[in-house]
Amino acid sequence: MSKKLKLGVFGLGSVGQGFYELLDQSKNPNLEIKKIVIKNPTKTRTIESSIFSTTPTDILDDPEIDIVVELIDDAATALEILKLSLQKRKPIVTANKKMLAENLEEIFWLQRKYDTPVLYEGAVCGSIPIIRNLEMHYAFDTLESFEGIFNGSTNYILTKMIDEKSNYEEALNKAQKLGFAESDPTLDVKGYDAKYKLAITIAHSFGCFVKPEHILNLGIDKISAHDIRYAKQQGCAIKLIAKAEKIGNKVFGIVAPTLVPVENPLASVKNEFNAINLIGASTGLQMLTGKGAGSLPTGLVVLSDVASLASGFKYSYPKITNDNPVVFETDALINVHVSFSEAGAIRLTDFEEFTGGYQGEDGHFMTGWIRIKKLAEWVDRNDLSVIVLGDTPFKVYESKKEQELSLA
């Protein structure tokens, strides 16, 4: 950083506040916020008012502003800001996971077109430097699979349900009171938030772009007292796991409540913490753990991205190559435990490979290998609960027809 860089910031919510405070504390002589564009000019703020504006062009059209920092909630507006920023050749830092996940392929090409970088470490698991680690450390290793706890709210709720025997509603209320869950918790508890992060991580891990709507996400809102007892019997924790695996040139991925054996270090990651296990061909298991959200942890990562831009760092997307392209497969077989209360709610033939079923005091249970497409049909059903059996990989799905053809 040789010259003083001027920053334009969009949004001053929780992450924006954290970013502002940390930059202020750092007394860094080379970084200065010139303008902060906000939506609501009437809110009382502690920062000197001349820095604020409600006009985006005050940042985007100011030739003095070198770097844009986008920290607003609305994904559509965030995308617009990102595009305008790149058109003006202003490098941009963002933490908007929904916007990134839904538009990552376009954003990849826009960075090339305008030769201007976008960094977004804050979008994936807050304070944990996952993307940077994939970019720099795994550029030369073949990543075989990863699995992670990508959402702090649901991990907090599950910790309360399992360790403190709260029911789902009590645990959710507690999480909301402590600010770990939104007042509308849908994006968290149904696994959408984790899925956005999964889609971004897949691009950097395996070099393929996948739209979030092509990844199945099962939430934690149907987990029953029975499921928790079953997990304990099996010596497992239940975690909302986002995972992906590369088999040949195909990539598979899912977000779902998962039985995690206690020997797996993810089982011990509690409360609002996030974590990721990476399995590399040369490095073996590597695990990163830290706070997945919060004003200061995420603000710090945004600041670190700004400093990286200043020193010329950009993502090289080392796994994205022209030869041997990798594709995301929406269907696969996955090993699950399904619980349901009414006999006949699901059938043996729903499974591709049925491994066991029984009837207990409190319901019916079936386990086996099932198509992700079948699970997708059940997403809105409230009469059953699906839990993925951890530590079993994806299996490539070949339809009966294909199997017959390959025999012919």
Next chain:
Amino acid sequence: MSKKLKLGVFGLGSVGQGFYELLDQSKNPNLEIKKIVIKNPTKTRTIESSIFSTTPTDILDDPEIDIVVELIDDAATALEILKLSLQKRKPIVTANKKMLAENLEEIFWLQRKYDTPVLYEGAVCGSIPIIRNLEMHYAFDTLESFEGIFNGSTNYILTKMIDEKSNYEEALNKAQKLGFAESDPTLDVKGYDAKYKLAITIAHSFGCFVKPEHILNLGIDKISAHDIRYAKQQGCAIKLIAKAEKIGNKVFGIVAPTLVPVENPLASVKNEFNAINLIGASTGLQMLTGKGAGSLPTGLVVLSDVASLASGFKYSYPKITNDNPVVFETDALINVHVSFSEAGAIRLTDFEEFTGGYQGEDGHFMTGWIRIKKLAEWVDRNDLSVIVLGDTPFKVYESKKEQELSLA
């Protein structure tokens, strides 16, 4: 990486082999090994012989060679190669922790003098990207403390002793058979290897240079069956922990067998794995785990450093500043449990703050706060075993005289 970079490699031991293989597999068109300088030209090797030389100047004086990769064992020769390389303005990657730890301040200034970078991620915990994380992620956070399992051999031995009830000699033999421990295990089991890594990590964490001889290292070779029973009673694991903490502008550090409560995720890091817990003022707890050694894991990190040099990355040592310099204090108070067989082997007055003592079936035990200087006097005594009580911080040591003065 725009032009093809030519590499000169010193040494083709375990890490060098891993590095060579991974580069070969990567088919990277921008990196090419031009020369490998080895000590023993008569050894049978699978690589084409024209690439080998026994003359260091074949690399150092070749203007075509852009980057030096130093992977030899001998620290004195490694330092010589590093200095000559910097004088020739050739960026260099090394994994020689002893050489780095003993000369880091000089190496820091040489990098500035010759405006040529040195990268050494492979020197600290093999595959775990600790230095890079400290450089990029913690540049803007105040790191308060860190603690880690920095040596795979000793962690493997402790795992066998505790989980499988082997005694020390059996466990060491097993580790040597599997290649996790050297035939002369002194550097590992006495904590020197971990101490070199600690000294390097302290520089990047807190911005102060400390010579390894100023850090106390206690080994695992005196841990007794009693110590293991005591740990289990307390709900703790015993790990060889390297830790450091910043209090005001003073930094404290030690390598010692430590009681780690099972709630601390380090307690679950087993066998040859390494790990580090970092406590940042803004990020809270962050943990990194992975393989700490090995041909491919360390070879990968060396390759990743080479690629980083090619893209212009260098360490910025963000914590090293002229104002408010941080100093390493060799003395401090630390909370320990000491076991010994002969009554009177140590005295109450050895402690600054005595918290308890008892006599059991198999010996005598005392716990309390003790000066690091006192522990240093006991290093060669075989009649006692010292274990640090984890999860208690360092305390600044003020001599009685100073205390009296401050009262006056």
